[in-house]
Amino acid sequence: MTERGEHRRVREQLGWYALGHGTPEERAGVRAHLDGCAACRAELAELTPLTAWLARVDPDRLDEPQPAPPAGLGDAVLARIAAEGDARRGPSRRVLAAAAAVGIAAAGFGVGWLVRPVPPQPPLEPVAVEVTTTGIEATADVIPHTWGVEVRLVGEGFTAGAVYEVVVTDEDGTPVPAGQFLGIGPAELRCNLNSSVLREDATGFEVLAADGTVVATSEL
Structure with a gap:
């Protein structure tokens, strides 16, 4: 298969990959492509946050009639x-x-x-964050989901306007994109980042500056 054809094939698989689907061999193939393709990594970062909402959909309730408005x-x-x-x-x-x-x-x-049913909130797991860059402070919680793991990051001191990427490392040591955020300087920053790596397979996460420098890390 040509390089262009391989790129198109992987792009078509990013949806199910973000949802945590696929065989181990299929997921390994997608990860291999992501390692060398910035465009696909960026597209996956845009898709991944949507999986949190999709995971809350109850297919059994989609066909239920909506409540009638009050009489009169x-x-x-x-x-x-x-x-x-x-x-x-x-x-x-x-x-x-x-x-x-x-x-x-x-x-x-x-x-x-x-009157919609509200699903129970998943448990928050506080994790230690080690900051490697002076001026940055950060704490985090992780939340296990059926589609992967969510990282709730709170911090300050991230350079205003700078782009930071978060990756979650799986049990094989492979970094999997979990999303990006913009620094806002000394103000408190809160962001939710989502990775397709399941909690039991996640060994840690890293926050990377645009040049690839690790500015914060955590072991899970």
């Missing part, structure tokens, strides 16, 4: 709009009907949002 809501909305319309010389009935429909739909969505 439609009449109340129409009455309110009609009263305001009279004060402004009255809009057309078509406008009133359209506004009422929007109000009822919005209310139905709001009720559905309030």
Whole structure:
């Protein structure tokens, strides 16, 4: 396969790779490509944060009907709009009907949002962070997920405007991208970073400056 064809094939696999899918051989092949392809690493960094939301989706609940809006809501909305319309010389009935429909739909969505099931929060695991650059302070928690591990990093002193990359190291010593963030100087920085490495396979993480220098590290 040509280099261009290999690049396209791996790009098509980044979605399932970010979700932690694939055989060990398939994942090893993708990691090998990522080691030498900055474009694919950047694309994976953009995809990885979305996996946290996808992991919360319950497929069994997708077909359930949404809760109905409270009884009398439609009449109340129409009455309110009609009263305001009279004060402004009255809009057309078509406008009133359209506004009422929007109000009822919005209310139905709001009720559905309030009664939605809230999954239990996963446990936070505080980890020690060793800073290797003067002026930077950092702490972190890691959270195990079914799709990988999440790193919640809190710090200050990261150079304002500078790009930092976070990688999680797996049991084979392979660094797997977990995302990037911009430094904001002395202000406190909080960011959530996500890697497809499962918690039981993760041995640590590193924060890298744009030139590849390790500015902070942690053993898990």
